[in-house]
Amino acid sequence: MTERITCPVFENGRNHGDKIALVSSTRSLTYPQLNDAIHLKQLDLKPRERVAIISTNTIEYIIALFALWRHGAVTCLVSTRLPEEGVKTALKNISCTRTLASIPSIPGTRTDQKVRVPGTDAETEYVFNDPADIMFTSGTSGEPKAAAHSFGNHYENALAANEHIPVSPGDRWLLSLPLYHVGGLGIIWRTFLAGGTVVVPEPSADLADSLRKFNITHVSLVSTQLHRLLSDPKNVGVLQKMKAILIGGSAIPDVLIRKAIDASLPIHVTYGLTEMASQVATSKRLTKEDPLPVGQILRCVQVKISDDNEILVKGKALFQGYVNGEKIGFALDKEGWFHTGDLGCLNEDGTLTVLGRKDNMFISGGENIQPEEIERHLCHIEGIVQAVVVPVKNEEFGERPVAFVEIKKGTRISKKEIQSFLRDYLPSFKLPDQIYSWPATTPSDLKPDRSYFLRLIKDSSSLKVI
Numbered sequence: 183m184t185e186r187i188t189c190p191v192f193e194n195g196r197n198h199g200d201k202i203a204l205v206s207s208t209r210s211l212t213y214p215q216l217n218d219a220i221h222l223k224q225l226d227l228k229p230r231e232r233v234a235i236i237s238t239n240t241i242e243y244i245i246a247l248f249a250l251w252r253h254g255a256v257t258c259l260v261s262t263r264l265p266e267e268g269v270k271t272a273l274k275n276i277s278c279t280r281t282l283a284s285i286p287s288i289p290g291t292r293t294d295q296k297v298r299v300p301g302t303d304a305e306t307e308y309v310f311n312d313p314a315d316i317m318f319t320s321g322t323s324g325e326p327k328a329a330a331h332s333f334g335n336h337y338e339n340a341l342a343a344n345e346h347i348p349v350s351p352g353d354r355w356l357l358s359l360p361l362y363h364v365g366g367l368g369i370i371w372r373t374f375l376a377g378g379t380v381v382v383p384e385p386s387a388d389l390a391d392s393l394r395k396f397n398i399t400h401v402s403l404v405s406t407q408l409h410r411l412l413s414d415p416k417n418v419g420v421l422q423k424m425k426a427i428l429i430g431g432s433a434i435p436d437v438l439i440r441k442a443i444d445a446s447l448p449i450h451v452t453y454g455l456t457e458m459a460s461q462v463a464t465s466k467r468l469t470k471e472d473p474l475p476v477g478q479i480l481r482c483v484q485v486k487i488s489d490d491n492e493i494l495v496k497g498k499a500l501f502q503g504y505v506n507g508e509k510i511g512f513a514l515d516k517e518g519w520f521h522t523g524d525l526g527c528l529n530e531d532g533t534l535t536v537l538g539r540k541d542n543m544f545i546s547g548g549e550n551i552q553p554e555e556i557e558r559h560l561c562h563i564e565g566i567v568q569a570v571v572v573p574v575k576n577e578e579f580g581e582r583p584v585a586f587v588e589i590k591k592g593t594r595i596s597k598k599e600i601q602s603f604l605r606d607y608l609p610s611f612k613l614p615d616q617i618y619s620w621p622a623t624t625p626s627d628l629k630p631d632r633s634y635f636l637r638l639i640k641d642s643s644s645l646k647v648i
Contacts, residue, residue: 185310187337190374191217191248192306198377201351204241205396206382211241213377220249227253230313232278234258236269238385239357244370246282247361251314251333252305259317259362263625276316276328276505310334316505317362319456328505335459338498340371342480346464347400347426347450349376355400356381356392358407365402365430368460373400390417399425404629405434406568412441413590421447428452428464435561435568443468453477453536457520459499463534476533485534486519492540493526494519525552542632547579549611553632556583556614559607563600565593570630571614574639583612586635587648588620597648619646 191203195217203216211219227233233255237243250257258278260269273279308314314333318326349355355373357380359366373380378400383392390411393401401424403411408429411417421427422445429439430452442449449468454461462485463477479485483497496518503510514520525537538554545551553571560569567588573581589595597617604613621638625631638645 185334186307187310187333189248189252189306189308190371191220194374194377198351201377202379203374204244204380204382205354206241207384207387207395209241216245216248219245220252227255229254230256231280232256232258232276232316234260234273234278234281235361236260236262236264236281237361238262239361239366239382241382243361244380244382247370250282251308254305256313256330257315259315259367261318261360261362272318272326272328275507277507278316308333310337313502313510315367317364317367317456329456330502330505330510331459332502335499335501336367336371337375338482339459339461339480340368340375342482342499343368343372343461343464344376345481346461346466346478347428349373349378349400351377353378353399353425354381354396355379355402356383356396356398358383358389358392359402364454364456364460368454369402371460390414390420393417393420393424400428401426402428402430405429405438408442409438409567412438412445418445418447421445424448426450426467430454430461435558437562439468443470443472451477453524453526453534455495455522455524457501457522458483458495458497459501462493462495465533476529476535478533485528487526487528488521490540491525491527491537493522493524493534493536495522496520544573544581544583546573546576546581546583546611549609551581551583551612553583556585556604556608556612559604560585560587560600562607563595563603565590565595568620568630570632570635572632572635572639574615576615582615584616584618584639585614586618586620586638589648595648600648617648618642619648621645 191213194213199214201213202210203213204211233250235243235246235257247257258276260272311332311334314331314336316328316330318328349372355369355378357366357369361367370380381396381398389407426448428450434451439449450465452461452464461480462483463479465477482499483495486494488494500520503512523540525540527535529535538552542553543550556571557569560566567590569585569587571583571585574584576582600617601613625634
């Protein structure tokens with residue numbers, strides 16, 4: 183018998199008819215109202231036809247997403263940051279020739295009308311292993327890859343994640359991450375499966391204002407967002423009242439976690455990846471008694487550490503494979519493990535510690551250097567908001583580390599002071615040869631784009647030395 187999943191919007195429309203599903207600054211929809219809105223005009227969709235959505239987060243986006251799923255389409259979720267030629271290339275690579283009209287028209291694709299109410303009948307159940315979406319990896323270490331997920335991938339990951347951070351009807355999770363990112367899509371699945379409310383802020387809305395305005399109970403943040411929230415004492419009271427603050431996206435400075443714990447914030451640290459439909463391991467609420475953040479592995483995930491300390495994963499949340507044209511190909515070893523490219527270790531209690539990216543490591547004078555280690559120590563320095571370390575060519579040593587640091591406004595730190603601090607924790611060969619100020623503009627993403635900083639190094643005349 184084919185395993186099926188009832189659409190969580192339809193299910194909650196029956197079980198939580200008076201509960202709010204979606205809220206924005208201009209409207210709100212109960213679960214029955216959202217269910218009624220999930221209809222499209224007749225699109226003559228072929229089974230598993232790929233349809234692109236390229237939009238900022240809106241209620242209409244979420245309606246379109248579920249409507250396409252109910253009509254048997256595979257949604258292709260593309261970043262709004264891509265230029266036109268980048269979009270065309272991405273859609274060509276996944277054989278997607280159709281877009282939805284609530285987004286800008288893309289040359290070379292067919293554009294259809296957006297959602298209307300009411301509409302045609304559609305399925306309210308999904309087949310567990312049927313394809314649901316294609317989304318692109320972050321591409322921080324090379325070209326983004328197109329990962330295909332099934333409905334079961336999202337369903338299993340969301341159910342398991344909710345065991346670590348419970349969500350209940352009436353809870354409000356802020357959609358603070360883009361829907362073309364697996365973290366944003368995970369918010370939708372986790373909240374809807376639990377009958378909670380997804381709050382959709384305006385794209386330009388201030389994060390702190392949104393937390394206050396919408397009485398948010400749950401929020402997903404990257405470390406820079408948390409740092410900036412904590413830099414204003416007025417935000418601490420708001421954060422303390424929340425049920426859960428989930429931090430992920432990249433290496434998280436220990437000093438930031440300690441600052442959040444000292445402020446009695448409900449902090450959870452998570453490690454995840456696109457290929458596992460969001461979370462792999464998530465910590466309990468951290469307290470002052472806890473060691474450095476470690477993640478409890480979700481029950482839908484199996485984890486193994488290879489001989490060279492790489493994190494390997496498999497399980498029900500494991501994606502269907504990478505998309506190349508019409509084909510979907512897996513990148514698994516002969517035992518069915520996916521090699522994440524991340525380094526880590528399993529602790530005696532079964533928790534997972536993540537150490538950094540395998541492909542970020544470089545060799546300097548015969549010594550291995552892991553940039554994330556240096557970055558963590560840089561972020562321990564009072565006044566440094568974030569840091570990125572990249573290698574530069576060196577005739578004598580092969581490669582040497584250089585650092586970019588963002589310094590809090592009103593704070594002055596010299597290179598000598600930074601190097602002096604680092605010497606207490608790192609051997610001399612790991613000290614950055616040069617330290618640059620954070621560039622005025624950087625790609626807006628959840629993880630640092632190391633390739634961007636490497637490109638800046640090639641024209642170092644434009645960089646400001648600390």
